[in-house]
Every structure is written in C-alpha cells, then in structure tokens.
Amino acid sequence: MPRRSTRLTFAVLATGAGVFSMLQSLIAPALPTVQHALHTSQSTATWVMTAYLLSASVFTPILGRVGDLVGKKRTLVAVLLTVLAGCLIAALAPDIGVLIVARVVQGVGGALFPLSFGIIRDEFAPAEISGSISNLSAVIAAGGGVGMVAAGPIVSALDYRWLFWIPVAIVAATALIALRYVPESPKSAQGKVGWYGAGLLSAWLVALLLPLSQAGQWGWGSPKVLGLFAAAAVLFAAWVTTEARSRSPLIDLRVMRLPTVWTTNAAALLFGAGMYAIWSFLPGFVQTPSTAGYGFGASVTASGLLMLPMLLAMFLSGILSGRLEPRVGARALLTTGAALGALACGFLTLWHDAQWQIAVVAALFGLGIGLAFAAMANLVVGSVPPEQTGAATGMNANIRTIGGSIGAALTSVLVTGRLQPSGLPYGSGYTHGWALLALLCLAAAGAALLVPARRPGPTTIPAMPGTTRAPAQVR
Numbered sequence: 356m357p358r359r360s361t362r363l364t365f366a367v368l369a370t371g372a373g374v375f376s377m378l379q380s381l382i383a384p385a386l387p388t389v390q391h392a393l394h395t396s397q398s399t400a401t402w403v404m405t406a407y408l409l410s411a412s413v414f415t416p417i418l419g420r421v422g423d424l425v426g427k428k429r430t431l432v433a434v435l436l437t438v439l440a441g442c443l444i445a446a447l448a449p450d451i452g453v454l455i456v457a458r459v460v461q462g463v464g465g466a467l468f469p470l471s472f473g474i475i476r477d478e479f480a481p482a483e484i485s486g487s488i489s490n491l492s493a494v495i496a497a498g499g500g501v502g503m504v505a506a507g508p509i510v511s512a513l514d515y516r517w518l519f520w521i522p523v524a525i526v527a528a529t530a531l532i533a534l535r536y537v538p539e540s541p542k543s544a545q546g547k548v549g550w551y552g553a554g555l556l557s558a559w560l561v562a563l564l565l566p567l568s569q570a571g572q573w574g575w576g577s578p579k580v581l582g583l584f585a586a587a588a589v590l591f592a593a594w595v596t597t598e599a600r601s602r603s604p605l606i607d608l609r610v611m612r613l614p615t616v617w618t619t620n621a622a623a624l625l626f627g628a629g630m631y632a633i634w635s636f637l638p639g640f641v642q643t644p645s646t647a648g649y650g651f652g653a654s655v656t657a658s659g660l661l662m663l664p665m666l667l668a669m670f671l672s673g674i675l676s677g678r679l680e681p682r683v684g685a686r687a688l689l690t691t692g693a694a695l696g697a698l699a700c701g702f703l704t705l706w707h708d709a710q711w712q713i714a715v716v717a718a719l720f721g722l723g724i725g726l727a728f729a730a731m732a733n734l735v736v737g738s739v740p741p742e743q744t745g746a747a748t749g750m751n752a753n754i755r756t757i758g759g760s761i762g763a764a765l766t767s768v769l770v771t772g773r774l775q776p777s778g779l780p781y782g783s784g785y786t787h788g789w790a791l792l793a794l795l796c797l798a799a800a801g802a803a804l805l806v807p808a809r810r811p812g813p814t815t816i817p818a819m820p821g822t823t824r825a826p827a828q829v830r
Contacts, residue, residue: 419469619689
C-alpha cells in the first residue's frame with residue numbers, strides 16, 4: 356500500500372487520542388447529574404470514573420504491545436471501533452450498571468496513545484518525529500482540558516447523554532478515515548503476546564489502583580484496602596519474575612531498565628501525582644461556597660471556564676515544545692515543565708483568595724503539562740527499539756496514571772480528613788494539599804535532572820539476569 360499523507364495520518368491520530376483524553380475528564384463534572392438521573396448513590400456513581408481508570412490501565416500497555424506484534428493500524432482501528440461501541444452503550448445506558456460496563460469498554464481506548472506514537476515513529480520522516488510527537492502530546496494534554504471546560508455547557512444545554520453522543524459521531528468518522536487512509540506500519544516485532552504475563556500485569560494494576568481510588572470510602576486501614584495492597588505486591592513480584600524469564604515478554608524489562616526510560620518514568624510518576632490531583636480538586640475548591648471561608652461558589656460551567664487558561668496553555672506549550680526540543684533537549688523541557696507545576700502549586704498554597712489567582716495557577720500548570728507530556732513521549736520513543744515503542748509508551752502512560760491515583764488519594768486524605776460542621780472541608784486541608792503537590796512536582800523536576808543527556812549512536816539494553824537473550828541495541 357502506498358504511503359499516504361502524513362498530515363492526514365496525524366489528523367486521524369490526534370482526533371482519536373484527543374477524544375479519548377477528553378472522555379477521561381468529560382464525565383467528572385457531570386457525576387452528580389448522572390447520579391440523580393440514574394437514581395443511584397454517590398459511591399456507586401464514582402465507579403463511572405474508577406471503571407474507566409482500571410480498564411485504561413490494563414489495556415494501554417497490553418494493546419500497545421499487540422500493535423507492535425500484529426500491526427499498529429489494524430489494532431488502532433479495532434480500538435477506535437471499541438471506543439465507539441463504548442460511547443454508544445453509554446449514551447443509551449438505562450441504568451448505572453450498564454453505564455459502568457460502557458466505561459470499561461471505553462477504557463480500551465487508552466491504547467490509542469502508544470499506538471499513535473508508534474505509527475508516528477514508523478511512518479514519519481526522522482526530522483518530523485519529534486515535532487509530531489510533541490504536537491500529538493499537546494492534543495492529548497489539551498483533550499483533558501476540553502473535557503473539564505465543555506462538560507458544563509453540554510449538560511446545561513442538552514443532557515449528560517450528549518457527553519457520549521458527540522464522541523460517537525467523531526470516533527465513527529475517525530475509524531472510517533483511519534481504515535482508508537492510515538497505512539499499516541511496515542515494521543513489526545517478532546514473537547507473540549505473553550498472555551500469562553498480561554494477566555499478571557492486569558491483576559497487579561487492578562490490585563494497586565482499586566484501593567487507591569476507593570480508600571476514601573473503604574478506609575485506609577480496612578481489610579479490603581490492606582489485602583489488595585498486599586496482593587498487588589505479590590502479583591507484581593510474580594509478574595517481574597515471569598517477564599524476566601519469558602522468551603517473548605509483554606514488557607521487556609531490559610527496556611524498562613534503560614537509564615533514560617526509568618528516570619523518565621520516575622518523573623512521570625511524580626508529575627502525574629501533581630497533575631491529576633490538580634484536575635481532581637481545583638474545580639471542587641472553586642465550586643465551594645464562600646461561606647466555608649474559601650472558594651467562590653462557582654457553577655460547573657463557571658469552574659470549567661476558570662480552567663480555560665490551563666487548556667490554552669497546555670496546547671500552546673505542547674506545540675512550542677516541538678520547536679524547542681531540537682535546541683534545548685527533551686530533558687530540559689521535562690525539568691522545566693515539572694518546575695512550572697511546582698511553581699503553580701506553590702503559588703496556589705499562598706494565594707487562592709481571588710479568581711484571577713486561580714486562573715494564573717491554571718495557566719502556569721498548563722504550561723508545565725504541555726512541556727512535560729511532549730518531553731516524556733519524546734524521551735521514551737527516542738530511547739527504545741521500534742518493536743518496543745507501543746509497550747514502552749504504554750507503560751509510561753500507565754505509570755503517570757498510577758502517580759495520579761497516588762496523588763489524588765494523598766490529597767483526598769488532607770482535604771477530607773477533617774470537615775467543618777457543614778460537611779465541607781476546612782481551607783487548611785486544601786492549603787496542605789497544594790503544598791504536597793508542589794513538593795511532588797519539585798521531586799519530578801529532580802527526577803528529570805537525572806535523565807541522561809541524549810548521545811549519538813546506539814544504546815545497549817542490558818540483558819536481564821537469568822536470561823540467555825543477547826543485549827539489544829537502540830539507535
């Protein structure tokens with residue numbers, strides 16, 4: 356098949372990844388509406404978010420590896436059709452159970468990130484790869500912002516079901532264009548999917564993320580939480596052992612041990628903790644009635660508009676990073692992005708009494724997200740073999756999500772640990788939360804400084820102990 360326009364290919368990839376990113380945050384502001392419309396409890400409604408998180412965490416690295424093995428275009432189209440089905444089921448869901456199932460199906464779309472990065476690496480000219488990855492990262496980052504900003508107006512003007520009907524139309528068109536115009540990557544990895552390793556990966560991710568997301572309701576010292584954490588540790592150890600001994604591992608642990616990869620992943624874990632916690636708690640802070648001693652009593656729509664500076668800054672800085680990366684390097688951009696996140700949270704810790712201060716914080720953090728997202732993707736893609744692109748970028752996205760769950764859980768402890776007689780958190784809880792997020796982002800900047808400077812020539816991937824595989828090289 357002849358190569359098609361890379362511009363059209365990029366448009367397809369950006370649309371698919373952008374819609375998935377938007378679905379991550381689009382439903383969050385509408386959860387109270389969903390709870391009321393489907394006659395369910397608040398604790399049950401939160402599973403609309405939890406199910407999506409768990410599904411995306413499981414499928415992102417697994418289907419990224421499947422794409423490496425059987426073909427990225429084929430897998431991309433299949434994933435888009437699955438997301439389409441999930442959105443359609445959600446739009447028609449008669450009760451909360453069906454909606455939760457629909458969100459599990461939508462979570463398969465997490466694989467769009469690693470598949471898109473892999474297609475760019477395979478199809479684009481070497482000079483275009485870094486800039487295209489930066490631009491795609493900007494779209495992915497901005498997609499989450501679009502969800503926060505657009506949810507209120509869509510629900511107010513139409514109905515919460517339109518949060519899914521609109522993606523149905525967009526994803527359907529994207530899948531048809533991808534099927535017709537995106538070429539199948541000529542490069543493919545050798546081997547097969549290690550389903551035993553995939554099962555263990557899924558098991559330890561669920562065992563880790565589930566208690567992190569539900570500990571606020573179950574209690575941090577409850578048997579369920581402690582038991583799942585213990586299970587996660589055992590399953591993780593079993594997964595590492597299995598992958599190290601496998602002739603065809605799902606995730607090549609030699610790749611994960613590359614200095615650039617593990618340091619970038621460490622930064623992703625810490626920065627993800629700050630980023631997702633800001634996304635989760637800043638809108639709630641803004642919506643809190645001023646009678647609590649803080650907050651502005653903003654509506655869902657108004658709080659979304661206060662996040663608009665973050666959306667614009669994420670997109671612009673992501674685009675700009677593609678032009679800066681060849682000059683200053685991805686490590687400098689990642690360090691700067693994390694430092695901007697720390698500056699934003701530090702500012703918020705001290706000054707949060709006026710809406711313009713919230714807008715400044717949103718813009719600063721948005722600049723940091725745009726730079727960091729693009730830099731992390733470029734660092735991982737540029738450091739691993741082509742046949743490991745999907746799995747490696749999928750794990751980077753997963754590690755960022757794990758960090759986000761940890762950051763949100765820790766912030767929740769600080770914010771909701773002590774409540775006023777009205778049931779609202781004390782302002783000091785938020786202040787302590789913002790300070791914690793500033794420290795996490797500062798630690799992410801420190802981890803970014805450990806990323807080795809990129810050097811010309813191949814990089815050797817060390818063989819794992821106990822294996823007979825020869826060292827591989829990355830160019």
